[in-house]
Amino acid sequence: MASVELRNISKRFENGTWAVKDIALTIEDGELVVLVGSSGCGKSTLLRLLAGLENASEGEILIDGKKVNQQTPQQRNVAMVFQNYALYPHMTVRGNLEFPLHMSHTAKDQIKARVGEIADMLQLSEIMDRRPGQLSGGQRQRVAMGRALVRDPSVFLLDEPLSNLDASLRAQIRAEISRIQKRLKTTSLYVTHDQVEAMTLGDRVVVLDHGELQQIGTPQELYQHPKNSFVAKFIGSPGMNILPSELIDRGDGRLGVNLGGQQISLVLERQAYEKLVPYSGQDVYTGIRPEAFACAPRQASFELKANVEAVEFIGHETLAYLSLPGAGQVHTDQLSIARLPGQFNKPNADAAVFYIKPEALYFFNQAGRNILIEGTGDR
Ligand SMILES: Nc1ncnc2c1ncn2[C@@H]1O[C@H](COP(=O)(O)OP(=O)(O)O)[C@@H](O)[C@H]1O
Ligand SMILES: [Mg+2]
Incomplete structure (x- = not known):
């Protein structure tokens, strides 16, 4: 068991790519942190920097308070599960699980006890004599995890370990990984491109874009208080709608927002008002979560007229693709999405009316920063 600290880590490859830029991050002892971001x-x-498979160009890596930049992967006692599992094809499941312990010259009876324990925990006991070629994808995945965990590593690293599995198996093994991690309390860093996986698995989630850390927080913090429009769009399925808009001073001590020609009066608490006032008269981006749209008025909700361009019925809910009437020609990738419960039929009329609670609105400045949480520290 160990804590992990990355101090301003950067990695520049020889071809000039800065793959990782100035990352500062602490993983507490026993914590499961998920690192999420698009491919590339x-x-x-x-992960490879942490495992010792690459050298950092800048910064320090500490495991349990000790700098490990110069240590080999073995010395760091870090175990990694790769996307393609990398099992030894000519060895049985037992052979694969025993291998790391043979390498570290563990005593025979200890190997037997430890492998038995791990096999029990991962439900592999019945298939110990099979080779990887005779296993299902889910079983291979569990063997790969077992082989990594059998050494009792200080830090457990998982690189998109579920991406080769189908959706239902992914959900099942995700729950298993969470259970095992909570039981073993091994400090873990789990990498995925799938934000749903990140949100369901992580104690805390780190959002990365172009090698730069965008935000660290609990799933709730990232969803409710995204620091910038990248995180707002990335978290949630679908992510937040981000609409070009203008913030206006209504002259009556209140602010409004102009969304494609529709003026919405904002009801704001003092603190929010003071943060937004400097932006009045300026172009900002207004963010609305797909789930903030409703078809019937609710207390204090405002109306937003939108053209329904397409609907997708998916059983328990319908996704409606919307364009704002005043916004002119819009590309399909600029349509807003509303997530409506049950079945919603495309109206015959040009525009439908939706009802939105004002507190569901977010505001981002031209640089994409969330105006309402600016200056409130690292949330
Ligand atoms: N060995 C390498 N040499 C040069 N560039 C690399 C190397 N490995 C990765 N990269 C580049 O670094 C960036 C990050 O890659 P990677 O860490 O594999 O992303 P991810 O795992 O998020 O998909 C990409 O632009 C990739 O092309
Ligand atoms: Mg990768």
Whole structure:
């Protein structure tokens, strides 16, 4: 068991790519942190730096308070599970699980006890004599985890370990990983491109984009208080709608927002008002979560007229793709999405009316920063 600290870690490859830029991050002893971001954003590079498979160009890596930059992967006692599992094909499940212990010259009876324990925990006891080629994807995945955990590593690193599995198996093994991690309390860093996986698995989630850390927080913090429009769009399924808009001073001591020609009066608490006032008369981005749209008025909700361009019925809910009437020609990737319960039919009329609670609105400045949480520290 160990804590992990990355102090301003950067990695520049020889071809000039800065894969990881100035990452500062602490993982507490026993914590499971999930690192999430799109393909190519530097997730695997960061894991490999921590494992000792790459050297950092800048910064320090500490495990349990000790600097490990110069240590080999073995010395760091870090175990990694790769996306393709990398099992030894000619060895049985037992052979694969025993291998790391043979390498570290563990005594025979200890190997037997430890492998038995891990096999029990991962439900592998029945298939110990099979080879990887005779296993299902889910079983291979569990063997890969077992082989990593059998050495009792200080830090457990998982690089998109579920991406080769189908959706239902992914959900099941995700729950298993969470159970095992909570039981063993091994400090873990789990990498995925899938924000749902990140939100359901992580004690805390780190959002990465182009090698840069965007935000660290609990799933709730990232969803409710995204620091910038990247995180707002990335977290949630679908993510937050971000609409070009203008903040206006209504002259009656209140602010409003102009969304494609529709003026909405804002009801704001003092603190929010003071943060937004400097932006009045300026272009900002207004954020609305898909789940903030409703078809019927609710207390204090405001109306937003929108053209329904398409609907997707998916059983318990319908996704409606919307354009604002005043916004002119909009590309399909600029449509807003409303998430409505049950079945919603495309109206015959040009525009439908939706009802939105004012507190569901977010505001981002031109640089994409969340105006309402600016200056409130590292939330
Ligand atoms: N060995 C390497 N040499 C040069 N560039 C690399 C190397 N490995 C990764 N990269 C680049 O670094 C960036 C991050 O890659 P990676 O960490 O694999 O991303 P992710 O795991 O998030 O998909 C990408 O632009 C990738 O092309
Ligand atoms: Mg990767």
